[in-house]
Amino acid sequence: MTAPSESFAPRREEPVFARLAIIGIGLIGSSIAHAARDLNLAGRILLYDRDEAVRRRARELGLGHDVADSATDAVRDADHVILCVPVGACGEVAAEIAPSLKPGAILSDVGSVKNAVVEAVLPHLPDGVHFVPAHPVAGTENSGPDAGFPSLFLNRWCILTPPEGTDETAIARTRRLWEGMAAIVEIMSAQHHDMVLAITSHLPHLIAYNIVGTAEDLAAVTQSEVMKFSAGGFRDFTRIAASDPTMWRDVFLHNKDAVLEMLGRFSEDLALLTRAIRYGDGETLHRHFTRTRAIRRGIVALGQEKPETEKLRKS
Amino acid sequence: MTAPSESFAPRREEPVFARLAIIGIGLIGSSIAHAARDLNLAGRILLYDRDEAVRRRARELGLGHDVADSATDAVRDADHVILCVPVGACGEVAAEIAPSLKPGAILSDVGSVKNAVVEAVLPHLPDGVHFVPAHPVAGTENSGPDAGFPSLFLNRWCILTPPEGTDETAIARTRRLWEGMAAIVEIMSAQHHDMVLAITSHLPHLIAYNIVGTAEDLAAVTQSEVMKFSAGGFRDFTRIAASDPTMWRDVFLHNKDAVLEMLGRFSEDLALLTRAIRYGDGETLHRHFTRTRAIRRGIVALGQEKPETEKLRKS
Numbered sequence: 027m028t029a030p031s032e033s034f035a036p037r038r039e040e041p042v043f044a045r046l047a048i049i050g051i052g053l054i055g056s057s058i059a060h061a062a063r064d065l066n067l068a069g070r071i072l073l074y075d076r077d078e079a080v081r082r083r084a085r086e087l088g089l090g091h092d093v094a095d096s097a098t099d100a101v102r103d104a105d106h107v108i109l110c111v112p113v114g115a116c117g118e119v120a121a122e123i124a125p126s127l128k129p130g131a132i133l134s135d136v137g138s139v140k141n142a143v144v145e146a147v148l149p150h151l152p153d154g155v156h157f158v159p160a161h162p163v164a165g166t167e168n169s170g171p172d173a174g175f176p177s178l179f180l181n182r183w184c185i186l187t188p189p190e191g192t193d194e195t196a197i198a199r200t201r202r203l204w205e206g207m208a209a210i211v212e213i214m215s216a217q218h219h220d221m222v223l224a225i226t227s228h229l230p231h232l233i234a235y236n237i238v239g240t241a242e243d244l245a246a247v248t249q250s251e252v253m254k255f256s257a258g259g260f261r262d263f264t265r266i267a268a269s270d271p272t273m274w275r276d277v278f279l280h281n282k283d284a285v286l287e288m289l290g291r292f293s294e295d296l297a298l299l300t301r302a303i304r305y306g307d308g309e310t311l312h313r314h315f316t317r318t319r320a321i322r323r324g325i326v327a328l329g330q331e332k333p334e335t336e337k338l339r340k341s
Numbered sequence: 342m343t344a345p346s347e348s349f350a351p352r353r354e355e356p357v358f359a360r361l362a363i364i365g366i367g368l369i370g371s372s373i374a375h376a377a378r379d380l381n382l383a384g385r386i387l388l389y390d391r392d393e394a395v396r397r398r399a400r401e402l403g404l405g406h407d408v409a410d411s412a413t414d415a416v417r418d419a420d421h422v423i424l425c426v427p428v429g430a431c432g433e434v435a436a437e438i439a440p441s442l443k444p445g446a447i448l449s450d451v452g453s454v455k456n457a458v459v460e461a462v463l464p465h466l467p468d469g470v471h472f473v474p475a476h477p478v479a480g481t482e483n484s485g486p487d488a489g490f491p492s493l494f495l496n497r498w499c500i501l502t503p504p505e506g507t508d509e510t511a512i513a514r515t516r517r518l519w520e521g522m523a524a525i526v527e528i529m530s531a532q533h534h535d536m537v538l539a540i541t542s543h544l545p546h547l548i549a550y551n552i553v554g555t556a557e558d559l560a561a562v563t564q565s566e567v568m569k570f571s572a573g574g575f576r577d578f579t580r581i582a583a584s585d586p587t588m589w590r591d592v593f594l595h596n597k598d599a600v601l602e603m604l605g606r607f608s609e610d611l612a613l614l615t616r617a618i619r620y621g622d623g624e625t626l627h628r629h630f631t632r633t634r635a636i637r638r639g640i641v642a643l644g645q646e647k648p649e650t651e652k653l654r655k656s
Contacts, residue, residue, distance in 0.1 A: 274630050
């Protein structure tokens with residue numbers, strides 16, 4: 027059994043959903059299970075993972091009320107079903123569970139890419155079932171059923187991308203679930219989501235994965251040196267580059283156009299800075315380095331990050 | 342007057358240096374002033390900054406024992422002089438203070454680039470004065486005399502790059518000063534330092550500055566959206582890209598060769614990942630994303646970073 031968490035969010039008198047099903051028990055799935063249970067967001071929470079060892083571990087951890095032995099068992103009679111699987115698996119899972127979804131149920135997901143998920147899931151959606159895709163912009167470098175914790179979504183944005191014409195009540199109830207977990211909900215189109223996330227998340231991950239790889243391949247600098255002196259900046263990239271490889275492979279394969287567009291812009295800009303270094307153009311460098319400070323202040327002001335010294339002094 | 346800090350390091354019975362001079366009162370200079378005073382590493386600490394407003398602020402903050410009105414006044418009779426100015430200013434400052442350095446004194450600096458500093462400073466070095474360049478691999482996104490705090494160097498590496506033939510006692514005393522501030526000291530050549538830091542610090546900063554610039558130039562995604570959804574990865578880059586522009590301009594201008602070499606490798610590797618995305622080569626992506634996890638674990642194991650969930654749960 028999970029212990030009630032410290033009060034990062036109020037516990038509901040009445041659950042938002044009578045029966046919640048979570049398919050896929052990784053960092054996100056297990057965090058939803060913790061939060062929904064601690065905060066009474068669902069009367070009954072069923073989980074399923076296709077990996078038997080993960081199901082066993084989820085039972086040991088006491089995640090949700092029960093761990094089912096099949097996806098169809100987990101979703102039967104559920105009012106809200108959340109696919110917490112890699113983006114590339116959403117279509118297949120949707121096809122498998124579709125016949126077992128009850129009329130009026132809401133199907134959702136947590137994928138970091140939305141357009142590809144909508145395209146993969148919609149063809150399987152039974153009449154009378156609502157589809158409200160969601161993307162909680164939250165995560166840590168850890169994955170698996172042990173990685174979850176209830177306050178993962180606290181003060182983090184959750185983006186909903188309901189296809190046009192989606193039932194308003196289904197959207198409102200999905201919003202209530204995420205707001206119940208202390209997330210801040212925003213609604214936008216799947217297309218726009220994919221562009222926004224390409225620059226704020228997908229490109230940073232690709233760059234981080236890339237620079238860590240470059241560092242590993244060096245012969246003149248040992249890996250031990252790279253690790254020792256990582257506090258100079260590299261360290262922050264390694265945190266991102268430790269994210270789940272399968273999840274991120276799927277993100278790049280399924281948000282190809284937006285990522286390639288951002289990559290193109292990034293590379294053009296980098297060519298400019300490279301040239302400034304080669305020709306000793308200090309003015310261009312200084313001008314560029316000055317204007318990037320404002321966006322940092324905005325992020326701190328928005329409460330999405332604490333100023334760094336505060337964290338350092340505490341630690 | 343600065344209050345004694347919490348005991349992050351033991352206070353010395355006897356100071357390492359009778360008289361310490363700090364030229365340049367930014368994040369690093371003010372942090373050394375705090376630490377050296379709190380931990381009794383110097384009997385008397387004198388500071389100087391060429392900016393009058395900074396000198397006034399340093400006096401208000403009670404940094405060191407006195408703030409001199411000229412660099413020559415600050416260094417006169419000093420046993421240890423640390424240049425805490427941008428890398429590009431080291432040669433000029435060395436030329437100015439050289440006639441006032443007393444025989445047997447140790448001249449040092451804190452620059453993030455070492456070969457260029459050695460080349461700029463050595464020609465001005467008077468006979469009998471020892472030169473022990475230092476680079477504390479520590480920092481925050483904040484600059485100026487208010488940014489400093491005594492435990493900045495705690496558990497951070499400080500790299501010394503004494504030119505061949507440097508007096509061993511001078512090296513040992515410089516080591517004792519930094520170890521007294523709870524840093525971990527390592528000695529290597531200036532050339533090797535510049536290569537190691539090019540990959541662990543300089544390239545990450547350039548990449549971070551670049552991606553934040555790319556994000557700012559987008560028309561399809563607003564700045565407000567970039568800030569709101571930054572928790573997906575972008576946020577970590579903005580912290581680095583908020584670093585002092587003058588310091589970093591100088592780093593890139595003075596470690597040009599090593600930075601261009603690392604940039605070349607980085608761009609080649611990125612072309613490979615870009616191609617894998619374009620042609621849907623999930624296997625290449627997955628293989629690359631898997632191997633980068635090990636280096637992260639090494640950094641956490643070395644105590645240079647706490648695992649992320651630990652920080653998140655605390656906050």
